[in-house]
Amino acid sequence: MEFVIGTCAKIDQIGMVKQAEDLGVTHFGAGEGPLLFSDPYQFLAIASQQTSTIQLGTMVTNPLTRIAPVTANSIATLNALAPGRTFLGIGTANNALRSMGHRTARIKELTDSLEVSRGLLNGERVVHDWLGEQREIEFLDPDAGWYNIKDRVPIWVAAGGPKGLHEAAKYADAVVYCLGPNPEMIGLVRRELDKAVADAGRPVGSVKLVAVTWFYELRNGETWEDGITKGFGSGPISSCLTNIGFMNQHVDELGGDIVNATNEAAMAYLGDPNAVDRPHYLDVWKQYLRGLDPKHLPLITKELVDYWCLYGSPDELLEKAQLITESGADMVQVFLSNPYTAERDINDIGKSILARA
Numbered sequence: 001m002e003f004v005i006g007t008c009a010k011i012d013q014i015g016m017v018k019q020a021e022d023l024g025v026t027h028f029g030a031g032e033g034p035l036l037f038s039d040p041y042q043f044l045a046i047a048s049q050q051t052s053t054i055q056l057g058t059m060v061t062n063p064l065t066r067i068a069p070v071t072a073n074s075i076a077t078l079n080a081l082a083p084g085r086t087f088l089g090i091g092t093a094n095n096a097l098r099s100m101g102h103r104t105a106r107i108k109e110l111t112d113s114l115e116v117s118r119g120l121l122n123g124e125r126v127v128h129d130w131l132g133e134q135r136e137i138e139f140l141d142p143d144a145g146w147y148n149i150k151d152r153v154p155i156w157v158a159a160g161g162p163k164g165l166h167e168a169a170k171y172a173d174a175v176v177y178c179l180g181p182n183p184e185m186i187g188l189v190r191r192e193l194d195k196a197v198a199d200a201g202r203p204v205g206s207v208k209l210v211a212v213t214w215f216y217e218l219r220n221g222e223t224w225e226d227g228i229t230k231g232f233g234s235g236p237i238s239s240c241l242t243n244i245g246f247m248n249q250h251v252d253e254l255g256g257d258i259v260n261a262t263n264e265a266a267m268a269y270l271g272d273p274n275a276v277d278r279p280h281y282l283d284v285w286k287q288y289l290r291g292l293d294p295k296h297l298p299l300i301t302k303e304l305v306d307y308w309c310l311y312g313s314p315d316e317l318l319e320k321a322q323l324i325t326e327s328g329a330d331m332v333q334v335f336l337s338n339p340y341t342a343e344r345d346i347n348d349i350g351k352s353i354l355a356r357a
Contacts, residue, residue: 001321001325001332001353001354001357002026002027002330002331002332003024003025003026003027003321003331003332003333003334003349003353003354004025004026004027004028004029004059004210004331004332004333004334005020005025005027005028005029005333005334005336005346005349006028006029006030006031006059006212006333006334006335006336007029007030007031007059007335007336007339007342008030008031008033008036008037008038008289008339009030009031009032009037009038009039009040009042009043009044010037010038010043010339010342011038011039011042011043013339013342013343014043014046014047014050015050016342016343016346017047017050017051017054017056018047018050018051019343019346019347020054020346020350021051021052021053021054022350023346023347023349023350023351023354023355024350024354024355025054025346025349025350025354026054026055026331027054027055027056027057027087027331027333028047028054028055028056028057029056029057029058029059029060029087029089029333030043030044030047030056030057030058030059031058031059031060031095031289031335032058032060032061032062032065032093032096033095033096033099033288034065034096034100035099035100035282035285036095036096036099036285036288036289037289040058040059040061041058041074041077041078044056044057044058044078044082045077045078045081048078048081048082049081051082053085054085055085055086055087056078056082056085056086056087057075057078057086057087057088057089057156058075058088058089058090059089059156059158059176059335060089060090060091060093060156060158060176061074061088061089061090061091062090062091062092062093062096062097062104062105062110063090063092063093063105063109063110063112063113063114064093064097064102064105064109065093065096065097067113067128067130068112068113068116068117068120068128069116069120069128069137071088071090071113071117072116072117072120072121072139073120073139073147075088075117075121075153076120076121076139076147076148076149076153077146077147077148079147079148079149079151079153080145080146080147080148083148083151084151084152086151086153087153087154087155087156087173087174088117088121088153088154088155088156089156089157089158089176090110090113090114090117090155090156090157090158091105091110091157091158091159091160091176092104092105092106092107092109092110092158092160092164093105094160094238094241094242095285095288095289098281098285099281099282099285099288100281101281101282107163107164107167110157110164110167111167111170111171112129114155114157114171115171116128116137117155118155118171120137120138120139120149121149121152121153122149123138123139123142123149124138125137125138126138154173154174155171155172155173155174156172156173156174156175156176156210157171157172157174157175157176158175158176158177159175159176159177160177160178160241160242160243160245160246161245161246162192162245162246162249165177165189165192165193165196165246166196166199168196168207169193169196169197169199169200169202169207170196170200170202172207173207173208174207174208174209174210174330174331175193175207175208175209175210176210176212176333177189177193177209177210177211177212178212178213178238178239178242178243178308179211179212179213179239179308179324179329180211180213180214180239180306180307180308180309180310180324181213181310181320181321181323181324182307182327183323183327184253184254185254185307186209186211186324186327186328186329187327187328188250188253188254189209189246189328190209190327190328190329191328193207193209208330208331209328209329209330209331210329210330210331210332210333211324211329211331211332211333212239212333212334212335213239213308213309213310213324213332213333213334213335214231214232214235214236214239214308214309214310214311214334214335214337215231215232215309215310215311215317215334215336215345215348215349216230216231216232216309216311216345217231217311217312217313217314217317217345217348217352218311218312218313218316224302224305224306224311227305227309227311228292228297228300228305229292229297230341231311231338231341231345232309232311232337232338233289233290233291233292233293233296233337233338234269234287234288234289234291234292234293234296234300234337235289235308235309235335235337236265236300236304236305236307236308236309237265237266237269237296237299237300238335238337239262239304239307239308240262240263240265240266240269240304240308241266241269241270243262244262244263244266247259247262247263248263257303258303258307261301261303261304262304262307264299265299265300265301265304268299269296269299270284271284289337289338289339290338290339290340291337291338291340291341292338310324310332310334314351314352314356317348317349317352317353318352318353318356318357321353321357322357334349
């Protein structure tokens with residue numbers, strides 16, 4: 001089973017990457033948020049020197065906090081440290097930009113960045129539009145060891161809405177999508193992705209689907225509420241935030257109950273944009289991916305936990321992980337939403353899923 005661990009880059013926890021590798025995890029991604037986490041490339045560079053087989057990449061970077069030539073250089077430099085085991089994960093920057101009070105990247109900004117980054121990584125001369133000026137650019141010394149563009153770098157695109165999925169299908173080697181152990185939702189996303197891939201003139205099945213979910217192994221006597229308070233915290237709300245656009249277009253197939261529940265949780269989390277007492281964006285994001293913010297607990301219902309999360313006993317975890325791949329996903333990804341329990345969760349994934357898959 002190809003299994004991905006994603007987590008925020010915490011510079012004093014680099015040892016978890018080697019831990020994941022030893023337990024059979026195939027890919028490790030480090031999140032990016034300038035006000036939230038440690039820098040992902042520094043984290044991954046050190047991790048590359050402590051590992052030998054695990055694939056390493058961003059989960060995810062974006063086209064606005066780093067312009068395309070910088071992104072291409074950073075990932076090509078990592079590829080020099082970990083030849084042939086590097087991937088570029090990129091998206092529109094939900095957390096990186098919203099936490100600074102800015103809008104996320106537009107799809108056109110993302111696709112422009114993808115074209116430039118992909119071209120540079122392929123050793124091409126490309127046109128880069130920056131600050132209103134178009135200039136030809138290319139890596140100027142690709143054979144001297146500054147960076148590695150000889151070993152191909154797969155591109156993973158994080159998609160949420162229908163337009164994002166459609167555009168990602170043109171460029172991506174893999175599409176990263178928030179999904180839980182629900183066959184209907186996975187099947188729907190797989191179908192729409194394969195259609196978009198075919199529309200782009202690419203072979204159906206050539207773009208992998210990476211299902212991102214949230215994890216907690218229940219101990220004896222624990223219930224789904226413990227999964228929230230001791231495990232994935234506010235993580236399920238992130239799945240709600242990234243899926244509302246897509247789900248609203250497929251209410252007939254998914255059912256009104258789960259679509260409404262997802263919408264309600266996402267809107268309650270973001271708050272009324274016109275409210276006089278709307279919390280400051282820095283306060284909204286201060287607890288993001290640091291476990292559970294108690295005020296979010298009423299928003300996270302069992303319905304949402306069952307739909308978006310990989311939780312349960314060891315047998316249930318294995319069954320749900322296999323269900324995700326059997327329903328159309330090529331890889332399972334757990335994003336560890338609490339850095340303070342990450343080592344515990346990686347160990348649980350290794351012994352309860354990967355050792356028995």
